[in-house]
Amino acid sequence: MTIYYVNSATGSDDNTGTGLKSAFATLSKVESLQLKPGDSVLLAKGSVFNEQLDIKFSGAQGAPIKFGSYGTGAAPVIHSAGDGIHSLYATNIVIENIxxxxxxxAAIYGGNVSNWTVRNVEVDKSGVSGKSGSVTFRTGENITIENSKISGVHGDGVWIEKINGVKLLNNTITNSHGPLADGVQMNDSSNILIHGNHIDQTNANSPKGVLTLIRPVNAVVEDNVLTGGGFGISAQAGKTVAIRGNDISGFHGYSWSFAVALGETGNARDYDISGNHIHDGAWGVVVTAPIGSPSYARTNINVHNNTFDDLSGAALKVDRPASGSFHDNTVESGTTATSISPAIIDAHTFTVSNNHIVANVEATTLAAADVKTTAATDAPADPAVVAVHDNLKILSDNGAPHHGNLLENDSSDDGTLALRRFGNETVGKHGLTLSGDYGDIHVERDGSYAYTLDETKLPDGHSGHVSENFSYGITDATGHHSDTDMLTVFVHLDSLLS
Structure with a gap:
């Protein structure tokens, strides 16, 4: 197991490459090596490589070949007129920290590859408009992309095709540009987990959407924030698909824009769409197909325990033959609950039951949290969400806001938290600003806050400190679990008024 070092500034291809002071200079020199399982290639931070890296050799299970970085400073950068990293048939590869x-x-292209992990990789301004993704994997198995950032690329942010075993975890993918570009597209793949990602097409010059799954089998899409685009999730012709606990918003641009849709390109079976917050867009969940399209089967489509608000269309639209149910959802008044064709209503194949129409979704959610808090003395605390007391101590002040985040020390079982109430007010999508006893505070749904001290409100001639409290309420992604606590702001007068 050998470690090879590459430094574009101080290295030389005449070196051995095996020491910090004997680093190679180019990626082409690395390509001349016959890398073996367990070997590592580390690129010096601050280096810039204007060439494509071809990965030709495979690692082994438990002993992958790794490509990463060393040193201090900015991550090493690969520029290339072709692909950034290109590989065919290689297995057991890790790419990280570049x-x-x-x-x-493409930034990364892998064809007929298996057991790859792309971790903590940043990609920008790569790809070709009108072609598939900036990060592309075609044919293979076990591909993981995690904790990476993909932004401002041309073509899809990520393109996955014919892969068995896909994990897309905790990535940020924003503004994938081009006439055919989605944030993420996966075709003909199976055993898929898409979890904890933030995918945003708000400012992309693409008419398409955020996440497209074509013919997925055994797919879970959970706890993601999906924003913008012509649509949120297009999950067509799938089998055993769970879409749960996501926040989907901003899907505008067309009369048909939707948060989640299925039924257009093939048979769809066993969908569970639950616990999502679907808001600020056109249609919610749509089961449909173009007029004149083949007669596909759409069976066991279960839509339940979701929250729908600020939609110009209905929360549920079903206008093609389908079986399933729409139950226990919360729909804000002003949003139509269902739009189901008369033929399907008459066939009794898609049932509607136990849904709740509320005047204000956020206020209702927070009221439920208040009820839970009131009953806490009579029942065990809900451990699924835990809020912890926050303190802000102001020792000096130059007039600038004092920043913090209320959610940093809080926790939830599903890993997702949102600030829903602050100081007995609802925190809307644009945040909330309140005036306190000694200053003004602005909070956002992600828990971030900025407190600006108003010294004209401080008592004259006093020493010691003053304080004020703000209560707050949080929920998990589903809104079914919640907790409350308090932010205390301490202002030390001695240091401010001396």
Whole structure:
């Protein structure tokens, strides 16, 4: 197991490459090596490589070949007129802690590859408009992309095709540009987990959407924030698909724009769509197909325990033959609950039951949290969400806001938290500003806050400190679990008024 070092500034291809002071200079020199399982290739931070890296050799299970970085400073950058990293048939590869920018082709392209992990990689301004993704994997198995950032690329942010075993975890993917670009597209793949990602197409010059799954089998899409685009999730022709606990919003642009849709390109079976917050868009969950399309089967589509608000269309639209149910959902008044064709209503194949119409979704959620808090003395605390007391101590002040985050020390079982109430007011999608006893505070749903002290409100001639309290309420992604606590702001007068 050998470690090879590459430094574009101080290295030389005449070196051995096996020491910090004997680093190679180019990626082409690395390509001349016959890498073996367990070997590592580390690129010096601060280096820039204007060439494509071809990965030709395979690692082994438990002993992958790793490509990463060393040293201090900015991540090493790969530029290339072609692909940034290109590989065919290699297996057991790890790529981590590097940046790929302005690649003329894909940032990463893997064909017929298996057991790859792409971790903590930054990609920007790469890819080709009108072609598939900036990060592309075609044919293989066990591909993981995690904790990476993909932004401002041309073509889809990520393109996955014919892969068995896909994990897309905790990535940020924003603004994938091009006439055919989605944030993420997966075709003909199976055993898929898409978890904890933030995918945003709000400012992309693409007419398409955020996440497209074509013919997925055994797919779970959970706890993601999906924003913008012509649509949120297009999950067509799937089998055993769970879409749960996501926040989907901003899907505008067309009369048909939707948060979640299925039924257009093939048979769809066993969908569980639950616990999502679907808001600020056109249609909610749509089961449909173009007029004149083949007669596909759409069976066991279960839509339940979701929250729908600020929609111009209905929360549920079913206008093609389908079986399933729409139950125990919360729909804000002003949003139509269902739009189901008369033929399907007459066939009694898609049932509607136990849904709740509320005047204000957020106020209702927070009221439920208050009820739970009131009953806490009579029942065990709900451990699924835990809020912890927060303190802000102001020792000096220059007039600038004092920042913090209320959710940093809080926790939830599903890993997702939102600030829903602050100081007995609802925290809306644009945040909330309150005036306190000694200053003004602005909070956002992600828990971030900025407190600006108003020294004209401080008592004259006093020493010691003053304080004020703000109560707050949090929920998990589903809104079914909640907790409350308090932020205390301490202002030390001695240091401010001396």
């Amino acid at each position: 940046k790929i920018s302005n690649a003329g082709g």
